[in-house]
Amino acid sequence: MSVALTFYGAAGTVTGSKFLLETGRARILLECGMFQGPRELSERNWTPPAVGPATLDAVLLSHAHIDHSGYLPRLVRDGFRKPIYCSSGTADLLRIMLPDAAPLNEEEAEHRNRTGATTHRPALPLFTVEDATRALALVAPVAFGTPFSPAPGVEASFSLSGHILGAAVVHVSAEGRRLVYSGDLGRYDVPIMRDPEAVAEADTLLVESTYGDRLHQKDDATGVLIDAVTRAAKLRGWLLMPAFAIGRVQELLYRLRELEDSGDRDLRAAPGRA
Ligand SMILES: [Zn+2]
Numbered sequence: 001m002s003v004a005l006t007f008y009g010a011a012g013t014v015t016g017s018k019f020l021l022e023t024g025r026a027r028i029l030l031e032c033g034m035f036q037g038p039r040e041l042s043e044r045n046w047t048p049p050a051v052g053p054a055t056l057d058a059v060l061l062s063h064a065h066i067d068h069s070g071y072l073p074r075l076v077r078d079g080f081r082k083p084i085y086c087s088s089g090t091a092d093l094l095r096i097m098l099p100d101a102a103p104l105n106e107e108e109a110e111h112r113n114r115t116g117a118t119t120h121r122p123a124l125p126l127f128t129v130e131d132a133t134r135a136l137a138l139v140a141p142v143a144f145g146t147p148f149s150p151a152p153g154v155e156a157s158f159s160l161s162g163h164i165l166g167a168a169v170v171h172v173s174a175e176g177r178r179l180v181y182s183g184d185l186g187r188y189d190v191p192i193m194r195d196p197e198a199v200a201e202a203d204t205l206l207v208e209s210t211y212g213d214r215l216h217q218k219d220d221a222t223g224v225l226i227d228a229v230t231r232a233a234k235l236r237g238w239l240l241m242p243a244f245a246i247g248r249v250q251e252l253l254y255r256l257r258e259l260e261d262s263g264d265r266d267l268r269a270a271p272g273r274a
Contacts, residue, residue: 003175005204008049009033013041014210015067019181020051023174026151027052029059030170030181030206032084034070034101034126045071045126054079057151061086062183063167064093065246070101072135073127081138085150087158088141089166093246098132144168162186162196164247169199181206187216191254225255 003023009016009031016035021028029051035044053075061069061084072084072094086094105125112123142148147157153175158168163186170181180202188195199205232239243249 003177003179005179005206008051009035009044010067010208013037014208015041016044016071017068017208018049018051018071019206020049021154021172021174021179023153025153026057026174027055028151028154028172029056029075030172031062031068031183032059032071032075033068034066036067036070045074048078051075054081056080056082057154058082059084060150060156060170060172060181061090062161062170062181063164064090064097065164065184065244066097066101068183069094069097073098073102073131076135076138077127077131083140083150084135084138085140085142085148085156087144087166087168090168091139091141091166093164093166094139095136097246098135099129102127102129102132159197159199160194162188162190162193164193165250169197171199171202177203179204179206182208184208184210190251191258192250222255222259225252226259229256229259 003021006020006022008018008020010018010033013035015033015037017031017033019030021030035041056075059072059075059080059082063069064086069090102125105127106129109123109125112118113121142158144158144160147155150156155173157171159171161167161169161183163184167183167186169183169185172179172181178201180199182205185208186193186196228239228241241252243252
């Protein structure tokens, strides 16, 4: 019997991750991300993916970032009623992030109605807080390294991807084939995150490569951070650091605290520390 994989997002772009895995007996959605970015991308959220939400047996989730999880409330609104499997760290983050995303949709709809920037009248939110709450009720946390069966004839497990709190590489076996899906991959030797675990084997490896065409600097960014903070302090100005709210911000705060604790004189002299 064959296994089919269909891409409904994160193909030709890096958001909106949604991959449908089908066997003769099971239909599983890997990831349920929202498209993010310019309007031509975010509008794709309004074209329902042909996954048949009510026909799915489960959703498997690598991590909580909205481009991997943010479409869940809409999937539930459109009829999905089965478990959403993820790690317990991801479940914890979803409880914060999904209800937090809903008012943004509601505000956007309200703004479009007010400004007339809509082809649908009235413009409706993609999902509401209530949809997010219903999605959260379906979340089924599973510990790392623990095998589970999300659907008949399908085995799965999670291993550490080192990306953000709770982030996993997802291992799925069905019909004698092993699919490993990376989600976003973390780096080695990053503070506050455990290193990604090596993947031993796979028949199909699905790797997300948002930064696949770039090389990381050999050293960490501490020098850049010290220079930026010192310069802002000397100018008695502010330092604005755009960063992903979940993941990069915690690492930045950790590094800043580390620098404070290391007793660097220039940093200690900074007025109104970051
Ligand atoms: Zn991510």
